[in-house]
Amino acid sequence: MSKILRVLVSLLFLQASASWADSDSVYDSFLQCLNTKTKSSNTTQLASIVYAQNNPSYTPILQAYIRNSRFNRTSTPKPLLVVTPLTESHVQASVLCAKLAGVQLKIRSGGHDYEGISYWSSQTFIVLDMFNLRSITVNIEDNSVWAQAGATLGELYYRIWEKSKVHAFPAGICQLVGVGGHISGGGYGNLLRKYGLAVDNVLDAQIVNANGELLDRKSMGEDLFWAIKGGGGGSFGVIISYKLKLVSVPEVVTIFRVEKTLEEDATALVLRWQDVAPTTDDGLFMRLLLQPVSSKVKKGEKTIRASVLAEFLGNADQLVKLLGEEFPELGLKKENCTEMSWIESVLWWANFDIGTSPEALLDRMPNDANFLKRKSDYVQTPISKDGLEWLWKKMIELGKTGLVFNPYGGEMSRIAPSETPFPHRAGNLFKIQYSVNWEDAGEDLEKNYTTESKRLFSYMTPFVSKNPRSAFLNYRDLDIGASSNGAPTYEEGKVYGVKYFNDNFDRLVKVKTAVDPENFFYNEQSIPILPSKE
Numbered sequence: 111m112s113k114i115l116r117v118l119v120s121l122l123f124l125q126a127s128a129s130w131a132d133s134d135s136v137y138d139s140f141l142q143c144l145n146t147k148t149k150s151s152n153t154t155q156l157a158s159i160v161y162a163q164n165n166p167s168y169t170p171i172l173q174a175y176i177r178n179s180r181f182n183r184t185s186t187p188k189p190l191l192v193v194t195p196l197t198e199s200h201v202q203a204s205v206l207c208a209k210l211a212g213v214q215l216k217i218r219s220g221g222h223d224y225e226g227i228s229y230w231s232s233q234t235f236i237v238l239d240m241f242n243l244r245s246i247t248v249n250i251e252d253n254s255v256w257a258q259a260g261a262t263l264g265e266l267y268y269r270i271w272e273k274s275k276v277h278a279f280p281a282g283i284c285q286l287v288g289v290g291g292h293i294s295g296g297g298y299g300n301l302l303r304k305y306g307l308a309v310d311n312v313l314d315a316q317i318v319n320a321n322g323e324l325l326d327r328k329s330m331g332e333d334l335f336w337a338i339k340g341g342g343g344g345s346f347g348v349i350i351s352y353k354l355k356l357v358s359v360p361e362v363v364t365i366f367r368v369e370k371t372l373e374e375d376a377t378a379l380v381l382r383w384q385d386v387a388p389t390t391d392d393g394l395f396m397r398l399l400l401q402p403v404s405s406k407v408k409k410g411e412k413t414i415r416a417s418v419l420a421e422f423l424g425n426a427d428q429l430v431k432l433l434g435e436e437f438p439e440l441g442l443k444k445e446n447c448t449e450m451s452w453i454e455s456v457l458w459w460a461n462f463d464i465g466t467s468p469e470a471l472l473d474r475m476p477n478d479a480n481f482l483k484r485k486s487d488y489v490q491t492p493i494s495k496d497g498l499e500w501l502w503k504k505m506i507e508l509g510k511t512g513l514v515f516n517p518y519g520g521e522m523s524r525i526a527p528s529e530t531p532f533p534h535r536a537g538n539l540f541k542i543q544y545s546v547n548w549e550d551a552g553e554d555l556e557k558n559y560t561t562e563s564k565r566l567f568s569y570m571t572p573f574v575s576k577n578p579r580s581a582f583l584n585y586r587d588l589d590i591g592a593s594s595n596g597a598p599t600y601e602e603g604k605v606y607g608v609k610y611f612n613d614n615f616d617r618l619v620k621v622k623t624a625v626d627p628e629n630f631f632y633n634e635q636s637i638p639i640l641p642s643k644e
């Protein structure tokens with residue numbers, strides 16, 4: 111494109127950006143730019159991947175992967191365009207054209223960001239929606255799988271299972287989560303005590319950088335490769351795909367769910383859980399859910415229900431014996447246990463009925479969302495009995511927000527904190543997720559529940575990590591710090607950055623400054639660049 115034409119396109123974009131109503135001109139200029147950058151003669155195909163606001167498909171496309179109804183309102187800021195690339199070259203061109211236009215590019219894979227920052231912004235923006243790029247190529251011979259960013263975890267697990275019943279991948283529990291955002295942010299699931307996080311099992315990757323170049327591990331270099339294994343999506347480029355190392359699972363695994371309320375001495379169970387869950391056999395993952403519920407014993411009163419949901423890489427006899435010795439407070443019996451294949455356990459964790467066909471993992475179930483708020487914390491010393499009893503009172507007082515304790519230890523403790531950007535390794539007993547879901551819209555309801563989760567977070571202060579009070583990036587929480595307007599400054603980024611990345615924050619900033627010095631890729635909690643010396 112000649113210099114004059116480039117200036118004209120930029121001007122047209124800028125003009126269009128100022129006027130949201132003028133979506134025709136934005137669309138035309140973007141399309142023209144895509145045409146030029148892809149050197150494509152197929153204008154019809156290009157036209158079919160760009161959705162302007164006046165296109166009847168714009169809203170369904172935008173809403174299809176909104177997984178948190180808090181950000182699905184008329185007042186939620188909308189993108190100028192939604193671009194749905196079919197090829198790597200479409201991604202490359204989209205980066206260059208958004209850059210030329212001076213508009214922010216928000217990247218969306220599965221849309222599960224808890225604060226919705228893949229599809230809204232306070233800035234003028236375009237959504238690059240990766241759902242068409244979702245191929246999965248499993249290679250059992252070399253124990254690996256290439257998964258494109260737009261694939262869901264359910265699709266990944268299904269394709270592995272199609273090829274082998276004794277291979278798996280250690281990633282998240284919800285089958286609808288997208289590969290792109292999930293792995294960029296660390297990615298944990300019920301195999302983490304045995305095999306670590308998703309990012310501990312990444313072998314290679316493809317990324318489109320801010321210059322529109324398509325790079326793999328070799329061409330991007332080890333610093334950038336390190337950064338995209340947990341440093342968060344939307345900071346370094348557009349992930350096209352990850353090459354992942356498969357792990358082995360036995361033909362039979364065992365799952366169980368055991369629940370106790372305070373009347374059944376849930377306190378003793380939780381006390382003991384804190385010792386056992388992070389130290390037991392690496393093949394055992396016992397998640398603990400704590401929820402205020404109505405008491406069945408004391409009518410009209412509330413109690414706390416402690417539910418242990420677990421998966422063991424072995425059979426029921428071995429598990430009952432192990433927990434009989436280590437965790438008698440649980441009272442696990444063989445009849446509480448169900449033996450199944452690994453893929454059946456994936457379905458069980460995803461709340462499907464036992465016996466559901468694995469094909470259910472291929473269902474993307476668009477637009478199936480509640481209102482959600484999440485926060486996170488790390489616990490490094492067990493909470494005392496007095497502490498727990500005080501906590502129960504506070505949870506009952508607040509009424510709705512639950513806590514999910516996810517045990518660490520095992521492989522998580524053997525990986526150095528600097529090995530990947532995700533730093534929360536040895537010394538962390540478990541991670542807490544604060545979890546509140548509601549079904550009805552309304553500002554008062556939202557204020558009520560988000561305030562409730564903040565209050566519980568505040569009550570937890572004495573029990574959790576300090577200096578910094580660490581947090582898990584995949585449980586995105588804008589309350590812990592965010593940019594005030596547009597790209598975060600270094601000082602703004604440091605506030606949330608040290609919580610998510612601890613001592614790895616500065617290395618991430620260095621990588622970011624080297625690979626994207628103009629800070630083209632940014633969001634409310636992206637990695638900032640170093641302040642310029644002028």
Ligand SMILES: Cc1cc2nc3c(=O)[nH]c(=O)nc-3n(C[C@H](O)[C@H](O)[C@H](O)COP(=O)(O)OP(=O)(O)OC[C@H]3O[C@@H](n4cnc5c(N)ncnc54)[C@H](O)[C@@H]3O)c2cc1C
Binds near residue numbers: 177218297343348
């Ligand atoms: C119901 C539910 C269950 C969950 N369960 C788990 C769990 O078990 N374990 C766990 O670790 N996390 C879990 N999460 C959190 C989830 O892993 C993160 O929200 C993750 O970032 C979602 O990825 P996504 O692609 O679906 O989201 P998106 O909203 O599409 O993206 C999230 C972030 O990554 C960026 N991004 C997305 N795609 C790309 C790309 N291709 N290149 C560069 N940047 C990109 C986005 O811009 C955004 O900043 C869960 C979330 C939900 C809502």
